[in-house]
Amino acid sequence: MAYRALGTIASIGLCSLTMFALAFPLDCYFLQSSGCGSGASFCIDDTEVCDIGYSKTVDTGCGRTGPFLSSVHRSCYTITDTVTHPCDDDDEPSQKEVIGCHDGNGVCCYGTKTWTRDIGYMSEPSGAYCCDITVQ
């Protein structure tokens, strides 16, 4: 009898977890930066970008799922080794960082970020690494 009850509990738990995952896929949060430039000046070396925060609606490459458990410095960086790459391509450029920039046409910016200064704090997602807006 006890085993039967345990089986019922397990089934109910599994069922509710599955329904939860299907109904509410995890959101992926992407870094957003200012100073990205536009047109010919989009994503070029030796320019300064600054953290704005995280967004779950604007894909800038890859990010992390929630929750937001930690606060980190909001900083500015000089970017080098820049390359443009489709935002929806999960195969990111090798050894490049997400800059937090998109050009509005599905093109994102990757490169090397060299810290220059802090301008405040921001909350940072601390969940799993993700590259799509929703993570099933």
Next chain:
Amino acid sequence: MMCVRPCLLMTGHLCINALALLLLSFGFAHASVLPSQPTAQDSHHGGPDRIALSQLIRSDWPQSGSIFVRYATNATRNHLEIGYDFGTGAWFRIWNRDTLGGQEPNGTHYSGTSISPSSKAREPSIGSDWWLDDVFPEIALASVLDDTRRDVHIEYMDDGGWRIIASLPRGSREPVETMSDHEIGRWGGPEGMFRDVIYIVRPDHTIESVTAPTRPTTSDPRVMTEVFDVAACSPPGFQVVETYPSAGAPMSLIDCKFIETGVRESFLRDRVMERAVTRRMETPTISPVISAEQANADPDRPAPVEGGSQSNNPGRWAFVGAGVVLVLLGIGAWWKARQA
């Protein structure tokens, strides 16, 4: 470093150096090139001159052993760690909090981040070690000379050094095979993306400077010259730079170790990942958790994260509540069954 080269002439490198110099002399004489007077004849696409010069540079290097260097600025807010194994050509690079990559002793190339569950293995390609260029510039030049796909023009300088002009895609050794069409297009397309990069080589074969464009547009290329010094810890015959000429802020060498016996296991992907995680924990970029009041008190703080936190979604909480109720019902049923 300048005094190292004469000393090498007293060692076993004598024969290799002499042979390479002979080949170089033959090459220049054959092309009838006056020093510092480039002509079309000394532009090569894989001739003996470039290979001989590459061999000359490489012949100075240690034949085995591993070198590990670390650079930092501003109390390690910027941090770079690089290793290179002379015996296998394996290498790794860890940049700041997240980015890592390298090549294992068996040739497998990988890249990833310290927060992703596993780094990605990739097919090795020519130039994938271009991350070493600003720390070990001799590797950069020797690799360019060896890559016969690229046009190279060599001039002999009056001081005994060389001026080498290489035509490289995007002005870099970085492989273009994996780059997007958009990136190639903004540099002028497959045919138009080549830019001149100028290497100045001292008579002792160390690299003095590299000049390369930093912007795609040919009308405003913003050429940048990086000048390379030589760290006192450099192994005999191999240049390690004391100052990493990063564009944002030059970084200083804070640690430098050459292990003559080589440490091949240090170049395995898992070991590099462990090392990156350790560095991530050490870096002061992550601030202590601050209260919401403190965060919101910052006048420059942007609007809250778009869409808000997932935990604020009422539907989500309803589901969690329903799940808890169901689990409690299950526990109740089990308890009742146990009593019966």
